[in-house]
Amino acid sequence: MSALKQRIDSLLIEPGCATNQGKSDKARKEGCKKPLTPGAAAGGCAFDGAKIALQPVVDVAHLVHGPIACEGNSWDSRHVYSSSPQTYRTGFTTDMGEFDVIYGGEKRLYRAIKEIIDRVNPPAVFVYQTCLPAMIGDDVEGVCRAASAKFGTPVIPVNAPGFAGSKNLGNKLGGEALLDHVVGTMEPEFTTPCDINLIGEYNVVGEFWQVKPLFDELGIRVLATFCGDARYKDIASSHRAKAAIMLCSQALINIARKMHERYDIPFFEGSFYGIADVSDCLRKISQLLVERGAPADLPARAEVLIAREEARAWARLEHYKARLKGKRVLLFTGGVKSWSVVSALQEVGMEIVGTSMRKSTHNDRAKVIEIMGTDAHMFDELPPREMYRMLKESKADVMLSGGRSQFVALKAKTPWVEINQERHHALAGYDGIVNLVAEIDKALYNPIWAQVKQPAPWEIEELELRGTAHHG
Structure with missing residues (x-):
């Protein structure tokens, strides 16, 4: 058996993957x-x-x-x-x-x-x-x-x-x-009791830079990111971290699990999207680091930071809450965003009419059910025709998706916001949720949508002709 095939076979039965854990032995051997x-x-x-x-x-x-x-x-x-x-x-x-x-x-x-x-x-x-x-x-x-x-x-x-x-x-x-x-081939210049790794963080549109100041203020050093804005020596010396946050288990769960096994680096899965999720991450990593030898006052300092940043974020969101309350959102993404963005949007009073579970694990599904209280709004696939029908019948006021779906929304004359990796706005951290809500607000209240939904001049003429013929 070739080395590549052996490697693929081992990855297809990754024990850290919740999807594989729920399969039969036969299905597990077939992999994903x-x-x-x-x-x-x-x-x-x-x-x-x-x-x-x-x-x-x-x-x-x-x-x-x-x-x-x-x-x-x-x-x-x-x-x-x-x-x-x-x-x-x-x-x-x-x-x-x-x-x-x-x-x-x-x-x-x-x-x-x-x-x-x-x-x-x-x-x-x-x-x-x-x-x-x-x-x-x-x-x-x-x-x-x-x-x-x-x-x-x-x-x-x-x-x-x-x-x-x-x-x-x-x-x-x-x-x-x-x-x-790479991992373990170099040593860091120095270590601290608060060194962590971020796994599955890619610094899309600079999102890492919106979160790093929070860690810096707490004295938590991000030793390495896998792999956003990473340097080779950071990855090579990442085995000296005390703990890790897994941000995208769908992609790099094997790194988190094996670094735990080889270097005794504990980890948990978190999200930097949404006020509650960012705060939860800060609380969990602070507590985990204390267990690994960090200063005992770290969780208390984290709570002070969380209280200040949450108050600041909610103050900035107050302007949007009345404008967005009750607005219906169709979310067509996958993975961690299938639940983390749901939580973020609900925080400002928006209603989720559907969320895609593409590329999502069983844990992702469970979190959506926990947040929304039902699985009625979850779907694995949404064909363009069905997506168009939902938007055309105004079951959603705005759609959040990747670039490949934007043309369905535009054809249905429905506001659309880029949510995947092609976007130009950073959505992570306390500032990120404000950015996301601001983009949704701009899309919803853009006057172009009211204009494009008006009948075209030739349609008006046709309606007038029909009316004249009917009265005649």
Whole structure:
């Protein structure tokens, strides 16, 4: 059995995944594979998932070993920000062609690694295996070992060819590359009793920067994020953290579980979306750190911070509560946002008419039921036709979704707000919920919607003609 197949099989029965825990033995062995369309270029493959998970390590060079089309992947639509290094914004690829298919691409890969190190001198090079070199048998891991030894720079193989499975599986394969080759390879310059890791945090639109000041004020140091605005040395020394917060269990639960097993780093799943959820995170991490040796007054100081920030956030939200109370929302997202955003919107009095459970775990579903008191508003899939019908019949005043669904809302002449990774507004932390509510308010009360819902001039003329004919 190949090393890749062994790795995939182990991930498909991930014990930390609540979805797998609820399956029969037979279903568990079948895993969570998602059929892919050969030749499709819309992303969603394992390579896509690995690139998305690791791209926010901002100071390393990300080298795609494969045809140039693979480098033009969907990660760039995710607005992950960096506070300094911009190396991650450069697309490095071996640009394999027909001759490489015949003769192999290992020499081309080695030369590409050498050129990157000579020109850019990054702290590490991440090399992504894609479908083509995997099918012709390129020994990517062997080339990476040889290059590391020759040039003295860590060259990390990310063995996640697209045909291996879904994007979610690719997220986990990217995490495995960090666990195998990066985590634990360096030591931090110093440690504190309040060092933590954030797992499944990607700094989309700078969201990490809206939460970090809260930790800073409490004296909690974020030792590493996986992988928002991350540096290679942060990930490499992350094994010295005292605790961790898992922010997206669907993607990187394997990192949290294995770091707990290997380095005794306890973790819990939390969310930075919504006032109650941010406060809950601060309380839990403070208590967990005290159990691990942090100052005993940390929870008390956290309560003072929470009281101040909650009062400040509610004061800013007061303007919107009367305007948004009773407004109906259709939420078409997935994962942690399926419940965390529900909680946030309910805080300002909005009514949830439906929330998508795509990419959500059993725990996510349980939290939605706990928050809403029923599962009547949960759906796994919502075909465009059904989505259009709901919006057209005004069962929702506004829709929150990713960019691919916006055209359904626009066709139905319904306000729409971007909620997924393509957005341009940070939604995390106490400031983030104010940003989200402000965006919803702007969408709902934009005068364009009243105008587009009016009959067109030719429709008015037709109605007048019909009225004249009827009276005649």
